[in-house]
Amino acid sequence: MNEPRRIRTERLRWASRRALLENDLLLQRFWQSQPEVLDDETASVLERLLALEDHDLWELLSGRRETDDPAVNELVALLRQPAVQECEPSTGD
Amino acid sequence: MKPKVTVRKFDAVIVGAGGAGLRAAIQLSESGFKTAVLTKVFPTRSHTVAAQGGVAASLGNSEEDHWHWHMYDTVKGSDWLGDQDAIEFMCRKANEVVIELEHYGMPFDRLDNGRIYQRPFGGHMSNFGEKPVRRSCAAADRTGHAMLHAMYQRNVKANTQFFVEWMALDLIRDQEGEVLGVTALEMETGELYAFHAKATIFATGGAGRIFHSSTNAFINTGDGLGMAARAGIPLEDMEFWQFHPTGVAGAGVLITEGVRGEGGILRNSQGERFMERYAPNAKDLASRDVVSRAMVTEINEGRGCGPNKDYVLLDITHLEPDVIMKRLPGIREIAIQFAGVDPIKAPIPVVPTCHYQMGGIPTNYHGQVVVPGKRTQNEIVPGFYAAGECACASVHGANRLGTNSLLDLLVFGKSAGETAVEELKKSPKAHKDLPADAFDRTLERLNRLNTQKDGANVHETRLAMQRTMQKHAGVFRFAHLLKEGVEKILEVQKAVNQTEIKDKSMVFNTARIEALELDNMIEAAVATMVSAEARKESRGAHVRDDCPDTPEHPNGRDDDNWLKHTLWFKEGNRLEYKSVNLRPLTVDTIPLKKRAY
Numbered sequence: 001m002n003e004p005r006r007i008r009t010e011r012l013r014w015a016s017r018r019a020l021l022e023n024d025l026l027l028q029r030f031w032q033s034q035p036e037v038l039d040d041e042t043a044s045v046l047e048r049l050l051a052l053e054d055h056d057l058w059e060l061l062s063g064r065r066e067t068d069d070p071a072v073n074e075l076v077a078l079l080r081q082p083a084v085q086e087c088e089p090s091t092g093d
Numbered sequence: 094m095k096p097k098v099t100v101r102k103f104d105a106v107i108v109g110a111g112g113a114g115l116r117a118a119i120q121l122s123e124s125g126f127k128t129a130v131l132t133k134v135f136p137t138r139s140h141t142v143a144a145q146g147g148v149a150a151s152l153g154n155s156e157e158d159h160w161h162w163h164m165y166d167t168v169k170g171s172d173w174l175g176d177q178d179a180i181e182f183m184c185r186k187a188n189e190v191v192i193e194l195e196h197y198g199m200p201f202d203r204l205d206n207g208r209i210y211q212r213p214f215g216g217h218m219s220n221f222g223e224k225p226v227r228r229s230c231a232a233a234d235r236t237g238h239a240m241l242h243a244m245y246q247r248n249v250k251a252n253t254q255f256f257v258e259w260m261a262l263d264l265i266r267d268q269e270g271e272v273l274g275v276t277a278l279e280m281e282t283g284e285l286y287a288f289h290a291k292a293t294i295f296a297t298g299g300a301g302r303i304f305h306s307s308t309n310a311f312i313n314t315g316d317g318l319g320m321a322a323r324a325g326i327p328l329e330d331m332e333f334w335q336f337h338p339t340g341v342a343g344a345g346v347l348i349t350e351g352v353r354g355e356g357g358i359l360r361n362s363q364g365e366r367f368m369e370r371y372a373p374n375a376k377d378l379a380s381r382d383v384v385s386r387a388m389v390t391e392i393n394e395g396r397g398c399g400p401n402k403d404y405v406l407l408d409i410t411h412l413e414p415d416v417i418m419k420r421l422p423g424i425r426e427i428a429i430q431f432a433g434v435d436p437i438k439a440p441i442p443v444v445p446t447c448h449y450q451m452g453g454i455p456t457n458y459h460g461q462v463v464v465p466g467k468r469t470q471n472e473i474v475p476g477f478y479a480a481g482e483c484a485c486a487s488v489h490g491a492n493r494l495g496t497n498s499l500l501d502l503l504v505f506g507k508s509a510g511e512t513a514v515e516e517l518k519k520s521p522k523a524h525k526d527l528p529a530d531a532f533d534r535t536l537e538r539l540n541r542l543n544t545q546k547d548g549a550n551v552h553e554t555r556l557a558m559q560r561t562m563q564k565h566a567g568v569f570r571f572a573h574l575l576k577e578g579v580e581k582i583l584e585v586q587k588a589v590n591q592t593e594i595k596d597k598s599m600v601f602n603t604a605r606i607e608a609l610e611l612d613n614m615i616e617a618a619v620a621t622m623v624s625a626e627a628r629k630e631s632r633g634a635h636v637r638d639d640c641p642d643t644p645e646h647p648n649g650r651d652d653d654n655w656l657k658h659t660l661w662f663k664e665g666n667r668l669e670y671k672s673v674n675l676r677p678l679t680v681d682t683i684p685l686k687k688r689a690y
């Protein structure tokens with residue numbers, strides 16, 4: 001197996017632990033659809049997505065905003081699957 | 094051959110970089126002490142980020158307010174289980190810590206006159222429960238996030254040393270019971286370290302993931318509770334968990350009360366609007382606990398929906414699509430993403446969902462961990478402190494008021510840091526020697542995990558635990574279910590003690606981390622179940638079917654027998670109790686009363 005690629009995948013798997021449950025759940029769905037080891041292209045797009053702060057990430061994932069990075073937008077579309085309307089974050093305590 | 098453990102020395106080690114950990118670290122680093130902060134994820138990805146409602150402080154910027162009124166609300170909210178010395182301390186300190194946070198650069202919402210803007214929040218009243226008051230300070234809808242950023246920057250300036258993606262594994266305690274640091278795993282290399290310190294502060298957050306339906310992110314596995322319990326420290330008041338009535342079934346994501354406000358209706362498997370039976374007037378708009386209890390009763394009596402009959406439906410299909418799109422757009426997205434239904438066309442599956450842990454590691458209001466000893470019921474564990482959701486000071490008692498948790502992080506994070514500073518100033522220059530068995534607990538656990546054959550699957554075992562907790566110790570509790578629940582959770586515990594991982598690699602081994610987290614979650618789960626089974630009354634968030642509202646016991650609360658804190662010990666799975674402190678620091682006690690709003 002390609003060791004650096006495996007390690008990169010595992011690092012990203014851990015980086016998918018987020019501060020907001022909404023993000024955790026959509027990323028979990030993503031991982032369930034992926035092979036054990038990510039290819040370099042997918043890994044590098046995911047890296048860019050995961051570098052976002054959690055509220056910004058949820059804005060993307062909930063379709064309220066897009067980035068100017070087409071590859072990231074494509075990944076977001078995959079994560080969202082059922083495409084929908086713009087929305088507000090759930091507020092609450 | 095035993096794996097190598099590299100020892101690193103610090104004055105203080107803090108486990109956790111959420112609100113509580115970061116606030117404690119500022120105190121220590123700015124006093125010149127060499128301070129390490131360990132965190133499983135980057136500090137600004139801690140769960141504190143999820144907090145949006147705000148932080149409570151009686152600044153009185155929009156209308157008259159007073160810490161004494163805040164104290165009254167908190168005691169009442171706690172259903173009198175909160176310790177009144179700690180509550181007075183917290184409410185009096187609120188203004189100071191919020192203003193400090195402002196000086197750290199927190200971008201609070203402001204009034205035209207430049208002062209911090211304050212919003213009203215459930216349970217916060219003026220003049221001892223008279224009418225709602227604006228007490229919550231927020232930074233748009235990113236309060237927790239902004240708070241972490243401001244405090245992280247401050248720590249960087251003060252030279253706090255961060256160890257990001259490091260997982261603390263066990264507490265190190267010597268023969269005398271003194272705490273001398275923690276063992277930890279560096280995820281990137283899989284190597285083991287010991288952080289040898291004169292002060293150890295736990296700020297590891299809550300264990301909300303022990304329930305099947307939880308609003309908490311995956312990171313909230315209660316590691317601090319597990320580490321403390323394994324080291325012989327009891328866990329306090331673990332039967333008290335706050336639930337939200339409407340989380341998306343299976344996913345846990347919150348559906349705000351606003352949906353029922355806009356006309357959403359709860360239905361059972363027969364399509365019946367069941368709230369008409371439980372609350373003929375308020376119906377679906379009845380208070381949170383009434384709605385939650387009705388939902389659970391429907392499910393328990395076989396009128397739940399879905400293949401397992403384990404949820405009810407929140408129906409907004411009768412609303413005009415326009416109204417849904419305009420007034421509830423966020424909810425539509427959440428329902429589509431997490432319930433797989435478009436709420437314009439089909440109802441949303443919902444269940445009462447775990448939200449906040451009131452109990453935790455017992456501390457006094459100085460942030461010092463306290464345990465029953467020979468002389469008093471609150472003897473200080475030398476070198477050990479805890480703050481935030483993992484700790485029980487106890488200010489939230491049987492039920493937390495909204496926005497009081499962020500306040501708890503600031504006040505007790507600071508207090509734990511301050512006390513540690515005072516103790517460090519008095520301590521000898523050299524570190525106390527580590528005991529010979531300092532790493533044994535950790536090495537045994539790792540060795541067991543690495544060599545386990547024919548063991549239990551981590552994911553399945555975690556799910557079994559979560560389902561057991563949800564069914565047997567959920568928002569509305571039944572004597573027979575609790576009893577069964579104790580047996581079942583002890584069965585699950587056996588499986589946890591035999592988990593097996595296929596992947597034995599060292600670097601970023603997520604499977605190993607999840608198995609180690611499960612070791613911690615199960616301690617919180619057993620503590621919760623056993624404590625809940627034993628407490629034969631209803632109080633705050635602990636509501637038992639066999640302890641209903643009667644004239645003798647209003648709301649089912651039994652002060653004669655149960656006005657006391659539970660302490661659960663891992664060893665022997667044993668309970669003890671200690672009295673509630675009804676004596677505030679300077680004011681008169683807030684006398685016992687029925688909790689009614």
Ligand SMILES: Cc1cc2nc3c(=O)[nH]c(=O)nc-3n(C[C@H](O)[C@H](O)[C@H](O)COP(=O)(O)OP(=O)(O)OC[C@H]3O[C@@H](n4cnc5c(N)ncnc54)[C@H](O)[C@@H]3O)c2cc1C
Pocket residue numbers: 092093108109110111112113114131132133134136139140141142143144145146147148237259260261262296297298299308309310312313316317448449480481482483495496497498499500502
């Ligand atoms: C959806 C939601 C909304 C909320 N809104 C509000 C609100 O508006 N107002 C309010 O007052 N409260 C609110 N709360 C509650 C509040 O957010 C939490 O109680 C609080 O943020 C907990 O902070 P903490 O510092 O104790 O822990 P956390 O912020 O959870 O941080 C825990 C830290 O410990 C670290 N950690 C854990 N285990 C280990 C380990 N083994 N090794 C190393 N590091 C470890 C983590 O990496 C993390 O850095 C809300 C809760 C939820 C779920």
